[in-house]
Amino acid sequence: MYDMVSFDIMLLGLAKPGEAGRSRYANAMARLTGKPQLDFRNPSPSFDEPLFSALDQGTAQMVARTLGEAGALIEVRRSTAVARTNSDQLAPTDxxxxCGFVQxxxxxxxxxxxLIFSKFEREQVQQMQQDRGLEDALSKAIKARDEWYQRAHHYLETHPLAVDATTGLGEPVAAGELPFLRLNSDEGPILLTSRRIIASHKGNTLSIPYEMVEDVNFGGGLVAKKSKVRMQLVFRAPLAAVEGSAKSLTWLLDKESSFFKDVVMDWxxxxxxxxxxxxxxxxDFRLEGSNNRCRCMHCATDHQIDLREALAIPTSVQ
Ligand SMILES: [Zn+2]
Ligand SMILES: [Zn+2]
Incomplete structure (x- = not known):
């Protein structure tokens, strides 16, 4: 279907008819038409002769806005003429x-x-890539979350968790997070969930994503009581949540809890x-100030780690 509607633009006058007003108008007209400003220094308002005629809607809006901003009083009229190519009236513009400036x-x-256009485009592209990277990373992380939730759920079918399993923990279990194993230690209770280890340690409560655990060691060291088993978690970088930012922490598990060391290692x-x-x-993991971060060794993308959510979120794309 042809778009029969087009628009004429009439110049009725200038908001400020002085020298400054005329030169603003001439500047705008020169930008729109590609002709010298001199041609437009003496505007001739007219109710009959359009400044521009038979413009399509988008072009008419652009021209009206540009002239309006330059202090021209204009009228846009509907025309029944078929919108025509603008090459004889208007120069190509960006x-x-x-800021919306037409030039x-x-x-x-x-x-x-x-604004530098090429730089703007580059930054736009980078921003889009970053947004896409973020989106993909989040959707993958959420998919992985589902799988681990199912795995925890499966574990619970054969190893039901006591209703009071979260007692004594200083941190609530999040929505969508499934706790499946509680261990007890001299340092406090430890809860394994589908997402992370929530561990008490001498009065602190730590949120430790499994992804932050580099190594797990059992036994070794001096254990005063025969009934206790030493468990050491070694982290990929000192944990932000730990006072004194320890690279590893140790718990003395009671006998009963020590039977589950395979589960801790598995996860x-x-x-x-x-x-x-x-x-x-x-x-490559590190602690920077009070944030855990990691950088990809392949593409150098840096990530911020959310210990509670157990997510590594890309923060820059190189
Ligand atoms: Zn601009
Ligand atoms: Zn990468």
């Missing part, structure tokens, strides 16, 4: 994506706000964060 096409820089060794940009699992 509209600045940041001759092909420049590198916005004439009003100074800790099965999981690794994935790079949100390239999918590699080759990440």
């Amino acid at each position: 509209t600045c994506p940041a 001759p096409a092909g420049g590198n820089e916005c004439g009003k706000c100074g 800790a060794f099965a999981r690794n964060f994935m790079c949100g940009a390239c999918g590699a699992r080759d990440l």
Whole structure:
């Protein structure tokens, strides 16, 4: 179907008819038409002769806005003429994506706000890549979460958890997180959930994603009581949540709890964060200030680690 509607633009006058007003108008007209400003220094308002005629809607809006901003009083009229190509009336223009300024096409820089177009495009592309990386990383992480939830659920079918299993823990279990094993130690209770280890340690409560565990050691060291078994968790980087930022922590498990050491190892060794940009699992972990971070060894994408959510979230794409 042909779009029969088009628009004429009439110039009725200038909001400020002085020298400054005329030169703003001339500047805008020069940008729109590609002709010299001199041609427009003496505007001739007219109710009959359109400044531009038979513009399509988008072009009419662009022209009306540009002239309006330049202080021109204009009227836009519907015309029944078929919208025509604008090449005889208007020069090709670019509209600045940041400030909306209309200017001759092909420049590198916005004439009003100074935005560098090529840089803007580059940054836009990077932002899009980053958003996509983030989206993929999150959807993968959420899919993995489902799988681990199912695994915990399966474990519970043969090893039911006591209703008071979360007693004594200083941190609530999150929605969508399934606790499946409680261990008791001299340092406090330890809860394994589908997402992380929630562990008391001498009055602190730590949230330890399995992905942050580099190694698990049982036995060794001096254990005063025969009935206790030493469990050491070694982290990939000192944990932000730990006072004094320890690279490893030790618990003395009671006899009953020590029977489950295979479960702790199974879960800790099965999981690794994935790079949100390239999918590699080759990440270099560190503690920076009060945040745990990791950098992909393949693509150099940096990630912030949320210990409670057990997520590594990409923060920059190189
Ligand atoms: Zn601009
Ligand atoms: Zn990567």
